Amino acid sequence: MNAISPDITFDLADTALRELNAALHAATGESNARRWRVLNPNGRHAVAVGINAPLTVEIEGHVGYYCAGMNAEASVIIHGNAGVGLAENMMSGFVHVRGDASQAAGATGHGGLLVIDGNASARCGISMKGIDIVVKGSVGHMSAFMGQSGSLVVLGDAGEALGDSLYEAKLFVRGSVKSLGADCIEKEMRDEHKVLLAEKLKAAGLEGTVDVAAFKRYGSARQLYNFHVDNASAY
Amino acid sequence: MCGIVGLFLKDPKLEGELGAMLASMLCVMTDRGPDSAGFAVYGSGAKDKVKLSLRATASYDFEALAAGLSLPAAGLPGLVVRGTHAIVEIPAARETAVRAFLVERHPEVAIVGTGERMEIFKEVGLPASVAETFGLPSMRGTHGIGHTRMATESAVTTAGAHPFSTGADQCLVHNGSLSNHNALRRALKREGITIETDNDSEVAAGYLTWRMKQGASLGEALDAGLKDLDGFFTFVVGTENGFGVLRDPIACKPAVMAETDQYVAFGSEYRALVDLPGIAKARVFEPEPATVYFWERAQ
Incomplete structure (x- = not known):
């Protein structure tokens, strides 16, 4: 009956954060202890960073900076808000914040899925490198700045300079976009993009609740990052 | 880095706890600013009186100073000495004369702030020791703001500690750093604004004072600052009725707010707010960049 995993509970009111993180780093996910609960995070920074195993970690409350940073394979669910740099440099796995996320959520992420139930502040998905981010609310300014690959799906609105200096990250916004950043343009939503968007929405648990036709697609105009021989003298 | 906290009480039942709550918030922000700390508390006051927040050296004889300010008709001014600071309460009608007297006769004493209810205290050292020295935990009031400083633009001195008076x-x-403070300081001095330190934040305070002297409201002055102040900032301004918040358009410096039926609180990080009553059920949010917010009680 290995499928029924016992809970491991860490109460950060009386346990040092480093004990929690060390225990998470030591866990392989192969034992029964796959389901972890963290109580009283109280805005602490670096909660559940650097996990490298298929664990499930549920955090009961608001967290500070860099929660679930560098995550690989684990599912981290935050029942609260998250501070700056949520799931920063995530490699794989799943991070879900039930409230809002502060700036630079999903920054530099290489893979995995980040779902934000509320709003994300500025620079959501900055320099993203393969992560998929679904924001049910709105995102702040400079989101997906220099995004290289992966996707950012926003059900609400986007702030100023969306996708500035964008490479090949794919951006979908259902609401308004305050302004587009340098070299970011609206692009045609073809069937293949609708299929891709539907996949991301499904992965975020939104299948059948959101109409993919309501979104607009934004991407790189590819004028900034491609080398043009005409510009050789400028280098 | 630097840490900012602010607390505005809606529920008068908490007024006796204001100092203790603010002290706790301030101490959590120690690792954002271990160099110096300061705070402003809005406590009791009388319509026809003015409180001068004065600062001098350790064991300065404030009683002798107060005696020198007495009038035959009005008697000794109110005096509360706390460490290197003293709050002197005088009839409002005498403020101009007393200020001139202090400047001329007591250059060793700095006037940190004035107002009907505002008291300002600030000193070099860890926030816990600053709060303790001035007895912050036992202060009562309707609202207050505080700051922990990690110095970047000027030296670690008491004069460089926050808050700075703007009126x-x-x-x-x-919290932040201004890059055009030298040019702005020169311009403000030409306009007759007194700026005493090399500190960039004092220039920001002087800028707001200058704008308001020209007739702007505090909100308008803050709005104008978005154009004239070059650099990073999260400002919290204490006012007679509450406080205001403004972040630069890039939102370089952090800010978290929490609101319940009992209070509105500000912290550079959520950590600063976790000991507040009922915080688990508070509405927690980030103020938008380049947007002036005020939380004030109706006049």
Whole structure:
């Protein structure tokens, strides 16, 4: 009956954060202890960073900076808000914040899925490198700045300079976009993009609740990052 | 880095706890600013009186100073000495004369702030020791703001500690750094604004004072600052009735707010707010960049 995993509970009111993180780093996910609960995070920074195993970690409350940073394979669910740099440099796995996320959520992420139930502040998905981010609310300014690959799906609105200096990250916004950043343009939503968007929405648990036709697609105009021989003298 | 906290009480039942709550918030922000700390508390006051927040050296004889300010008709001014600071309460009608007297006869004493209810205290050292020295935990009031400083633009001195006064019952704390403060300081001095230190935040305070002297409201002055102040800032300004918040358009410096039926609280990080009553059920949010917010009680 290995499928029924016992809970491991860490109460950060009386346990040092480093004990929690060390225990998470030591866990392989192969034992029964796959389901972890963290109580009283109280805005602490670096909660559940650097996990490298298929664990499930549920955090009961608001967290500070860099929660679930560098995550690989684990599912981290935050029942609260998250501070700056949520799931920063995530490699794989799943991070879900039930409230809002502060700036630079999903920054530099290489893979995995980040779902934000509320709003994300500025620079959501900055320099993203393969992560998929679904924001049910709105995102702040400079989101997906220099995004290289992966996707950012926003059900609400986007702030100023969306996708500035964008490479090949794919951006979908259902609401308004305050302004587009340098070299970011609206692009045609073809069937293949609708299929891709539907996949991301499904992965975020939104299948059948959101109409993919309501979104607009934004991407790189590819004028900034491609080398043009005409510009050789400028280098 | 620097840490900012602010607390505005909606529920008068908490007024006796204001100092203790603010002290706790301030101490959590120690690792954002271990160099110096300061705070402004809005406590009791009388319509026809003015409180001068004065600062001098350790064991300065404030009683002798107060005696020198007495009038045959009015008697000794109110005096509360707390460490290197003293709050002197005088008839409002005498403020100009007393200020001139202090400047001329007591250059060793700095006037940190004035107002009907505002008291400002600030000193070099860890926030816990600053709060303790001035007895912050036992202070009562309707609202207060505080600052922990990690110095970047000027030296670690008491004069460089925050808050900075911007006018009667008004003060400013700043997290960030301004890059055009030298040019702006020169311009403000030409306009007759007194700026005493090399500190960039004092220039921001002087800028707001200058704008308001020209007739702008505090909100308008803050709005104008978005154009004229080059650099990073999260400002919290204390006012007679509450406090205001402004972040630069890039939102370089953090800010978290929490609101319940009992209070509105500000912290550079959520950590600063976790000991507040009922915080688990508070509405927690980030103020938008380049947007002036005020939380004030109706006049």
